[in-house]
Amino acid sequence: MGIHERKEREKERRKEEILDAAQRVFFEKGLNSATMDEIAEAAELSKATLYLHFVSKEDLYLAVAIRGLGIAHELFKEAIDGGTTIVEKLNGVKKAYTTLFNTHRNYFRMFSFFQTPQFHKQVSDAMKDAFRVESNKNWEMIISFFARGVSEKRIRNDFDPVEMAIVIWSNAASLMSRIDSEAEVWKYRRNIDLNKTLETSFRLLIEAILTPEARLEYAELLRDEEKHIQFK
Amino acid sequence: MGIHERKEREKERRKEEILDAAQRVFFEKGLNSATMDEIAEAAELSKATLYLHFVSKEDLYLAVAIRGLGIAHELFKEAIDGGTTIVEKLNGVKKAYTTLFNTHRNYFRMFSFFQTPQFHKQVSDAMKDAFRVESNKNWEMIISFFARGVSEKRIRNDFDPVEMAIVIWSNAASLMSRIDSEAEVWKYRRNIDLNKTLETSFRLLIEAILTPEARLEYAELLRDEEKHIQFK
DNA sequence: TCTATTTACTGACTGACAGTAATACTTTAG
DNA sequence: CTAAAGTATTACTGTCAGTCAGTAAATAGA
Numbered sequence: 001m002g003i004h005e006r007k008e009r010e011k012e013r014r015k016e017e018i019l020d021a022a023q024r025v026f027f028e029k030g031l032n033s034a035t036m037d038e039i040a041e042a043a044e045l046s047k048a049t050l051y052l053h054f055v056s057k058e059d060l061y062l063a064v065a066i067r068g069l070g071i072a073h074e075l076f077k078e079a080i081d082g083g084t085t086i087v088e089k090l091n092g093v094k095k096a097y098t099t100l101f102n103t104h105r106n107y108f109r110m111f112s113f114f115q116t117p118q119f120h121k122q123v124s125d126a127m128k129d130a131f132r133v134e135s136n137k138n139w140e141m142i143i144s145f146f147a148r149g150v151s152e153k154r155i156r157n158d159f160d161p162v163e164m165a166i167v168i169w170s171n172a173a174s175l176m177s178r179i180d181s182e183a184e185v186w187k188y189r190r191n192i193d194l195n196k197t198l199e200t201s202f203r204l205l206i207e208a209i210l211t212p213e214a215r216l217e218y219a220e221l222l223r224d225e226e227k228h229i230q231f232k
Numbered sequence: 233m234g235i236h237e238r239k240e241r242e243k244e245r246r247k248e249e250i251l252d253a254a255q256r257v258f259f260e261k262g263l264n265s266a267t268m269d270e271i272a273e274a275a276e277l278s279k280a281t282l283y284l285h286f287v288s289k290e291d292l293y294l295a296v297a298i299r300g301l302g303i304a305h306e307l308f309k310e311a312i313d314g315g316t317t318i319v320e321k322l323n324g325v326k327k328a329y330t331t332l333f334n335t336h337r338n339y340f341r342m343f344s345f346f347q348t349p350q351f352h353k354q355v356s357d358a359m360k361d362a363f364r365v366e367s368n369k370n371w372e373m374i375i376s377f378f379a380r381g382v383s384e385k386r387i388r389n390d391f392d393p394v395e396m397a398i399v400i401w402s403n404a405a406s407l408m409s410r411i412d413s414e415a416e417v418w419k420y421r422r423n424i425d426l427n428k429t430l431e432t433s434f435r436l437l438i439e440a441i442l443t444p445e446a447r448l449e450y451a452e453l454l455r456d457e458e459k460h461i462q463f464k
Numbered sequence: 465t466c467t468a469t470t471t472a473c474t475g476a477c478t479g480a481c482a483g484t485a486a487t488a489c490t491t492t493a494g
Numbered sequence: 495c496t497a498a499a500g501t502a503t504t505a506c507t508g509t510c511a512g513t514c515a516g517t518a519a520a521t522a523g524a
Binding site: 465466467468469470471472473474475476477478479480481482483484485486487488489490491492493494 | 495496497498499500501502503504505506507508509510511512513514515516517518519520521522523524
């Protein structure tokens, strides 16, 4: 009796099709300017059908954002699995986050949207939970990596690894969102390159949490990277 | 010919009345849930009249937010004028920001709203400029304070004071917005008190930018505050 | 194979709400 | 006293999220 399974698969595929369409429209127009009619047309379905799969426009938006969390997860996983030492991995995570920002800008914007309290009212609890679960996977990975760094004595043990992760993360996120919306203003009015500021703050905070020996290794790694850049 | 002036004043007062009403409604419901009809009713005017003074709902929202920038300005001014030493002033600024967050939460939320790219489309350039001008006054004050700290050799001179200001500011803002929306989750799931995290990151960053001598003074100041808390 | 039922989908509608046009009322200027 | 300018309102329009009543197709049961 595979009919039920097939139906299930088809339903799932339809959902993905809707998500594909919604993603295209949301990426282009953002949450507010995108309309459900546009998404329906992009999906080649009637608007009412969208509501058979998602309870609201905001729900649909969040479902697209969850895809972004998956991409982020892969980037972080690659970074942590890729590096040989804790310091290398940490630098890799930093780069992964920068990549997320630079090459998946649309997803990045969606994530910050989830923060605004405005947003939450119109989203189903189920979708909110789904988002939190995915988001949590990413935090879990980062936090356990930090904890490992502490146990291997490469990251200071006089701060909570969770707190260190939150601080570094939040700092980067807020600078990035400032870059996204205000980079030209700062460049023009005060001749500040916020991208450089982001790099600097990353360096400051990473140095602040490393143990003295790890800090030396990190300095060396940065010197090597510098050299690499000069050669290209 | 004072008639023109009187008219001007009356128009200004009407505008303030509308702002008062809008503020009440926006604070209670947020941008999206608030309706212009509600605001009109709260202002005891017809909706069309609102549009004689503000070009859109978003414009009105931003006009309210600008009031918040004024409050922030006063708080920072008090802090900087109040302290005797650079370190004291710096600690005062930190407290001022915390006060802004804790006792003017609604304004704080409005500020972060301005960051989202979604928002900008529906706002008139005039209002955007007005917001930037006010916002700039605050930045100006903070940045020139940092610059003074550098010239008095209490703040490190190997970083750009503007960049230091941006980093500290952004870090605080992002942690606060996380506190605003996720405090319970972090407390419940990982037993993290984000308010403590905020304090820690403030301390870390402030220590990072002070010169060695100033850092000693800061440590002492924190000890005194600690004592004070125990006595109350 | 015929009929009943469930599933997937849709066109047409509704209600909410931002924004506007037409019009009335009030004050000022000549 | 009247024209002009300014202030306000009522009644409207257009847009859009979300819904409802119903259709068509697939499936299950006889």
